[in-house]
Amino acid sequence: MPKVVILGAGVIGLTTAIVLRKNGFDDITIVGKYLPGDDLTHEFTSPWAGASIVSFAFENKLLQDIDLISFQEFERQVKEAPEAGVMHCPGVHYSEIEDPAAEAWAHKLYTNTTSIPKDQLPKGVVFGYKFQSFTMSAPRYLSWLVANVQKLGIAIERGTFEALSQVADHYDGADIVINCTGLGSLFLTDVQDKTVNAIRGQTVLVNAPHIKTQMYREGPDVYTYIIPRPDGNVIVGGTLDYVNKSTVADPAITRDILKRVYELNPELTHGKGPDAFNVVSQNVGFRPGRKDSVRIEKQVRDNHGKKLTVVHNYGHGAHGYQSCWGSAVKVLELLNDGVQLKAKL
Structure with missing residues (x-):
């Protein structure tokens, strides 16, 4: 079973980890410079969110698919997980x-x-x-996600990295690195997304x-x-x-x-x-x-002679919460060679 490291502990990283864990990926670590529950900082976006669950997809087919999945999951949470605080x-x-x-x-x-x-x-x-x-309260929802991460046996750690390759080197044996860094994707030396x-x-x-x-x-x-x-x-x-x-x-x-x-x-x-x-x-x-909307993309890179799979999941702008579950499912599909799945959420 591949070893997965998710860089970024905001709403996108947490939900991606949960979806992967529930769908067959057993060895997952989330690592972030900031973690939910830290003192507020403007470098960590998720705790600041208004977290309204409204869609900006309009004519974007990918975002429409993503938001449909997320809305179905929020409906389930209202009925089955009142502790999440979604109403x-x-x-x-x-x-x-x-x-x-x-x-x-x-x-x-x-x-x-x-x-x-x-x-x-x-x-x-x-x-x-x-x-x-x-609607929901973003800090409460993040706390609920962290509780689910811990319940599923997913490791969550603090760490700062300058490149995705550095993440793979630090976590020896990592086969997959998932980039959920949001604004950090501008600064990672092997991403540097200027858009x-x-x-x-x-x-x-x-x-x-x-x-x-x-x-x-x-x-x-x-x-x-x-x-x-x-x-x-x-x-x-x-x-x-x-x-x-x-x-x-x-x-x-x-x-x-x-x-x-x-x-x-x-x-x-x-x-x-x-x-x-x-x-x-x-x-x-x-x-x-x-600029070009959310980036959900798979790459295969050479890392010191070893194959490293990188999946990007960032660029959500104002729609991180409403897109989080659907984006996580799209990451899962990429890791399953693009096959569309009825994922467990």
Whole structure:
């Protein structure tokens, strides 16, 4: 049985390990510079995520396949694994941009999806729909994944490497290295993917336990969202900034976010205005984006005369959580020579 090392201990690395272990790979080690439960750092993306389970696949067949698998798994978790903290959550999506493909995909993917009549749309919105999906708390979900990793006998260790070949050398006998490093793929010396970019996202965590509906308003230059969590807190946002690399929350951006989300749903503060929020924290995270979308690719390399199989699984941008289980299945299929499988999740 091959020895597998997964580089990266975020949501992508953890779920990849779980899927491989449940489908016949017995010798797996996860290694990461940062591990879930560490103090927050902007070099480790997963704990910062809003973790809304909505799809950005639209016309991308690979992402559609991935998201369909993930959504089925989240449905199972709601029913069978309440400790994960995934919950059903109704949603409303407004768009200021005509996008028939996005609307068609929503009707295919989500449950209870209904179009909103044009005369009921807010000013400036060209189409909208109601749907049902899921939400979660990212830190709680990561803790649950780690518990599953440990239960399955998967090793999880701390380590820093400059190259995938270095990982294979350190873990003597490693046959397979899986690259789940996200933004780290820009810096690994034998990857150096220059199409990877850090997309700054600023959000605000507010306490609003009465909010039970996720809401989104998409425009040409802005994406506004309200994501309830199971604990009564709500993530509101946000920004998609490819230029600003500051790790400090900008008070002006926070004010703009609170103004926008209040306009989207005044019930957040019971109609008392954008200055009446119960703010828990202001957050800055960096999404691991990639110009050409997610990279799920298998390579066979020579490593000191020995065959080394490398599988890349990174570049998920803002859709890491909703894509994680499906991406893991695609990695499994690559390791099984591309054969499509009904994987155990």
